[in-house]
Amino acid sequence: MMSAVSIMKSREDLQAEAAEWVVRLGAESATDEDRAACVKWKGQSAAHQAAFDYADRTWRHLAMLDATPVAVQSLAIQPHTRRSRRVQWLGLAACFAGLAIVLFLQFDALRTMVMADYRTGSGEQRQISLPDGSTVFLNTASAIALRFDDHARRVELLSGEALFVAAPKQGSESRPFVVTGGEGSVRALGTQFIVRRFEHADELTVIEHSVEVSVDRHTQAAAPVIVEAGQRVRYDGRSGPGSVADVNIEQVTSWQRGRLLFDRMPLAEVIAEINRYRRGRIVIMNSDLATRRVSGVVMIDKVDDSLSIIASELGARTASLTSYLTLLY
Template sequence: WLAASSPLGLWPELGALGADYRTATGERRELEIQGVTVAMGTRTRLRRSDDHARGLQLSQGEAQFALPAWARRGFEIQVEGARVTLDPGARVNVRCVGGDVRVTCLAGTAALARGARTVVLQQGWQARLDGARIASVGEVPTERVDAWRHGWLMFDDQPLSEVVEEINRYRTGRIVIADSTLSQRRVQARISLQRIDTFIDLVRDAYGARVVSMPGDVVLLG
């Protein structure tokens, strides 16, 4: 079990070893793949398409894909059984973290197909996937979606429990909330990825939380 799962993010998980491209905890990478600019967020795994088509599979994490406007054909991203086809000039953010699967169009247009349904995403539109279906499609504030590319995490009235889950993806060790009431407190914050642990100070100062630091970068909030 320890080989297959890294609970504190201290080593690559077993599934990451089969990826063609991957990032470690806190790491971000930008690279060119098949003529497409790919920005990879933390703990992200990408594989080349099994059928040798022009595209990639995102199995875990978050990444952005930008296809140049002069490209002669589209580019396909596979995620959780869905296909995202970028039109020339499109830039798309794809997130697959646990059960949270979202596709956000940041520029141009892209087609999302899941089962028998296909939707065309315009700039500023996001689709969420749930199981075997496209669960919802709607406009979103793209600044928050795009923030990690610029070294920030932005939270807008989200429960502290959700915020901690996202923070934990970017730091070694783990932040654990030991108080169920505290976990439901709402958070409005902008956190620098270069100073990720300032979030702990924010929780202590804003909510009067007790902070206990433990070995292995484990922090208890209560």
């Protein structure tokens, strides 16, 4: 019977070989024979295909480029040992991903700087008092722009996450308090709520009272949804608001107290959250490792220390290839 250690080594070898195929096929020197050989390699088993798919997705995520990593045109992959293949893959990923990440972060920071009235950097948090008496708590790498006029107290969340404490409509203040993001808008019916932007969706979490979510879908306007305290909903411009679900408010707001709480979360989600609070990126190179469940508390001012603890607990390793790129495998 094959031991658990042997199985783990086999999976590591599959993913190393898959990484080599992704790099080889991305080179301009790739031939029809290379592509045919890759198809044959992937056809050996479902595990081979899954390893290739994961490596391909990881490459695209790292490089933030189009489907073909054209920058590898002058490099050739030689049939050395398994270890040397891993080194070649990691080195190539470091070069191109590091450059892409630096350029992307510089462009994104410049865009936000131009548009934002208030913003925070990685790992930074900020409390802002608005002209109407409302308060905004900006989380890490977040930005807002104020769009107040005679009809509404509108705040645009340009990026990241913010907790809003909306001043009520009373006295001479009759304008609604509205927060817009990339996918819709929320109108405060109470006081405290959090809005967070994701790549293709926005998310609302209500802390006190209730909030109305409105989404103009590409085809038609979706019916507004009322979200009560202790509930969360994610919404986008394609399908409108999703299902409303209960949420642990203590966990969702833990960032305000300088910590992140994780309760049996997949490692991929934990690392994605940690990445928000540091410069550069941590990338998981092993698909099995990405699904491992993690519970614990991470102090925001010590996120880098937490990575070594997580790796030790899971029997994983880390490699910092550039100041912007750390691999977990």
